Amino acid sequence: MxxxxxxxxxxxxxxxxxxxxxxxxxxxxxxxxxxxxxxxxxxxxxxxxxxxxxxxxxxxxxxxxxxxxxxxxxxxxxxxxxxxxxxxxxxxxxxxxxxxxxxxxxxxxxFGFGISERGNDLMLFGSTTSAAPEADGGFRFTGTKIFTSLSPAWTRLGLHGLDTSSPDAPKLVYAFIPRGADGVETLDDWDTLGMRATQSNSTRLDGVRAEPDRVVRRVDPGPSADLLLWSIFANFELLLSAVYAGIGARALELATAAATTRKQRDGTPRSQDPDTRWRVADAAITMDGVWPQLDAVARDIDEQVDRGGEWYRLLSGLKVRTVHAVRDVVDQAISLAGGAAFNSSSELGRLYRDVIAGVFQPSTVDSAHSTAARHLLGPLD
Known part of the structure; x- marks a missing residue:
């Protein structure tokens, strides 16, 4: 390595x-x-x-x-x-x-990521933002992007919108715009339970122009085998899972430390208590199931393994399973740490708040199940 x-x-x-x-x-x-x-x-x-x-x-x-x-x-x-x-x-x-x-x-x-929109459950495959075509091949985007991480610092924003006026409309348009472009406004609306330092403020777009050489795709709305969309989905789900796996790794460290430093009534360490030992072991076993998944998916991306339509199911499942597993590990760690973890200054308390963000980020549990069902059973009639 x-x-x-x-x-x-x-x-x-x-x-x-x-x-x-x-x-x-x-x-x-x-x-x-x-x-x-x-x-x-x-x-x-x-x-x-x-x-x-x-x-x-x-x-x-x-x-x-x-x-x-x-x-x-x-x-x-x-x-x-x-x-x-x-x-x-x-x-x-x-x-x-x-x-x-x-x-x-x-x-x-x-680079910032301007894809999420309020009310857009389709995420990559649909958009509530308007993408108006111009004669030279550029587009003007109007709408609001939410969860725009790096909002104080990004210098380039990758985004998408829906073109409804071209002869071949509707088409999803993917493009990049620079910071400081006319019509870009960063709102000051990030005051959340967790993941606070991301400062993922909303970004309001009012006729913001993407130059023709920064318009990178026009595709049909809906699930797509297009390489750009697959690459976005693959990297998003994989790297998001890695972040939550890191939270789980740290929670297990803190759980182990709590078990060895906290004392029982007789003065012996809690690591000698069978229930405590079971909780630490359970957290470790849970995390042991996360690492092979992450590594295998990353390796397949690197080695350009062709999994066809199975890819979206595997990637969304990876994210959902990782977040679910890590939430369980953090819960175990908090139980082991005791009341101190309830303090706002507690690192474990912060991890507990941070991991909840994974529930809201795509793929959600519902969308992952929909993706798996569509792959195995075909689309709904």
């Missing part, structure tokens, strides 16, 4: 800042500066283009380590890594239409 881009010392620095970001509902600005200096934002960029040249398996391992120290920082930077991972996956498969993402990431640009 190649040497990590993130040293143990740097991870401890991130851990030391995480509680302060959470308490102040503040963006992880210092962490981001350190990640830039470490070359982390170029993790997926090929070495020939000036990056670290990591594959999906390696980036997953990095994100697990980062999330174990600072979940919000990991989730926030995840959005940039998703776009660079998409560009790499497509380039590996012979499609260079997003090579500019890798070039710009190598040059220091930071």
């Amino acid at each position: 190649a040497e990590s881009l993130l040293s143990d010392e740097l991870l401890e620095t991130f851990r030391s800042r995480a509680a302060g970001y959470d308490s102040a509902n503040a963006f992880f600005a210092e962490d981001l500066d350190d990640l830039k200096a470490a070359g982390y934002l170029r993790a997926f960029v090929p070495t020939a283009l000036g990056g670290a040249g990591l594959d999906a398996q390696a980036v997953v391992r990095e994100q697990v380590r980062l999330a174990s120290a600072a979940p919000s920082t990991a989730l926030g930077v995840n959005m940039h890594l998703i776009w660079t991972g998409v560009a790499k996956a497509m380039l590996d498969r012979g499609d260079d239409s997003l090579k500019f993402v890798l070039d710009e990431a190598a040059a220091g640009e930071l």
